Amino acid sequence: MIYLDHHATTPCDARVLEVMRPFFTEKFGNAASKQHAFGWAANDAVEQARRQVAALIGAGSKDVIFTSGATEANNLAIKGAAKARQGERDHLVTVGTEHQAVLDPMKRLEREGWRLTVLPVDRLGRIELAALEQAITPRTALVSVMAANNEIGVLQPIKAAAALTHAQGAWFHTDAVQAVGKVPFDVEALDVDFASLTAHKVYGPKGVGALYVRRNKRGVTLAAQLDGGGHERGLRSGTLNVPGIVGFGQAAEIARGELTEEAGRTLALRDRLLNALEATTDGMTVNGALDARLPGNLNVSFEGIDGAALLVGLDDIAVSSGAACTAAEPSHVLVALGLSKDRALASLRFGIGRTTTAEEVEYAAAKVADVVTRLRALSPV
Numbered sequence: 001m002i003y004l005d006h007h008a009t010t011p012c013d014a015r016v017l018e019v020m021r022p023f024f025t026e027k028f029g030n031a032a033s034k035q036h037a038f039g040w041a042a043n044d045a046v047e048q049a050r051r052q053v054a055a056l057i058g059a060g061s062k063d064v065i066f067t068s069g070a071t072e073a074n075n076l077a078i079k080g081a082a083k084a085r086q087g088e089r090d091h092l093v094t095v096g097t098e099h100q101a102v103l104d105p106m107k108r109l110e111r112e113g114w115r116l117t118v119l120p121v122d123r124l125g126r127i128e129l130a131a132l133e134q135a136i137t138p139r140t141a142l143v144s145v146m147a148a149n150n151e152i153g154v155l156q157p158i159k160a161a162a163a164l165t166h167a168q169g170a171w172f173h174t175d176a177v178q179a180v181g182k183v184p185f186d187v188e189a190l191d192v193d194f195a196s197l198t199a200h201k202v203y204g205p206k207g208v209g210a211l212y213v214r215r216n217k218r219g220v221t222l223a224a225q226l227d228g229g230g231h232e233r234g235l236r237s238g239t240l241n242v243p244g245i246v247g248f249g250q251a252a253e254i255a256r257g258e259l260t261e262e263a264g265r266t267l268a269l270r271d272r273l274l275n276a277l278e279a280t281t282d283g284m285t286v287n288g289a290l291d292a293r294l295p296g297n298l299n300v301s302f303e304g305i306d307g308a309a310l311l312v313g314l315d316d317i318a319v320s321s322g323a324a325c326t327a328a329e330p331s332h333v334l335v336a337l338g339l340s341k342d343r344a345l346a347s348l349r350f351g352i353g354r355t356t357t358a359e360e361v362e363y364a365a366a367k368v369a370d371v372v373t374r375l376r377a378l379s380p381v
Contacts, residue, residue, distance in 0.1 A: 006353030013203040019250040023243040049249025056252040058186035071101040073196035073211035078105040080222030089141035124289035125154035140170040147179035151333040152288030153297025181255035204251030208244030267295035276365030296352035307345030313371035
């Protein structure tokens with residue numbers, strides 16, 4: 001199988017696994033155990049990883065809260081910020097193309113009485129800053145806009161969106177899962193209050209993530225969503241996943257050191273894939289803006305094709321038609337761009353990553369062209 005679904009997950013880098021190994025066996029201590037060397041060693045490793053993750057996003061290490069992944073980080077940011085401002089403010093703003101890990105917590109709060117504004121995007125997947133500015137009011141508690149879309153790879157104007165948010169005294173959260181480690185992302189330069197991260201999108205282990213929480217500015221705080229021990233500055237109780245956190249730290253350090261080179265390499269492969277598809281396949285449309293996009297992302301749709309048959313035909317290529325969490329339904333992201341249900345289902349998301357080769361890209365383009373041609377020959381449309 002050729003793996004071209006790096007937005008769903010990435011393989012754990014061998015360098016990451018090697019650093020993690022001792023923390024399953026010899027260095028198995030609980031980072032909260034303060035009375036002996038096993039706990040001290042675990043805590044030292046966690047704090048080293050915290051510094052490594054913080055360095056990747058330009059943060060201070062004390063601003064990084066470890067979680068079980070991005071879904072928990074998003075829930076902690078959204079629900080925690082809302083509950084921290086309850087009684088003072090009652091309004092939330094987000095975007096229709098967000099991941100379900102943002103949209104679902106927002107909708108839960110709406111059912112609990114919060115007012116929710118979900119902004120549309122244009123046909124290229126971008127928010128309108130004027131519409132965002134109009135949506136934010138003095139009653140807005142939190143605005144959440146993802147840095148890079150997990151399906152179409154479109155980058156949003158986070159710095160400008162955060163500035164508009166802060167002008168009304170609201171706090172700003174970004175789901176930065178797809179952007180971090182792929183494009184430059186600096187919490188200070190962007191002036192965000194919360195940013196959600198996860199290890200398995202940057203060649204680290206699954207089951208560990210982090211939330212950046214700004215300190216000492218704008219009164220930013222959170223109401224904890226998990227109680228039971230007061231770990232992680234009291235914001236996320238629970239025994240820390242030391243091996244996973246160590247792996248996250250190493251993955252962050254590698255991503256930081258290789259970001260510029262890897263971004264250039266994956267962009268070249270993405271363009272090679274696009275050019276090959278355009279040369280061999282008619283009736284294909286690129287979904288989302290190309291000029292502000294993750295370097296390794298390509299999302300395309302095909303005219304006159306059954307989406308399920310298309311994926312079945314690509315039997316030796318791992319790609320998807322949307323987010324891994326909602327693959328059975330037409331992508332809400334593509335529908336938000338104005339695509340019909342059939343066209344959305346006849347779409348492919350290619351995620352080019354660290355292990356992708358030029359030969360794999362060329363093979364994938366040829367295979368897609370062959371499958372599309374055969375399906376159209378069979379189709380009465």
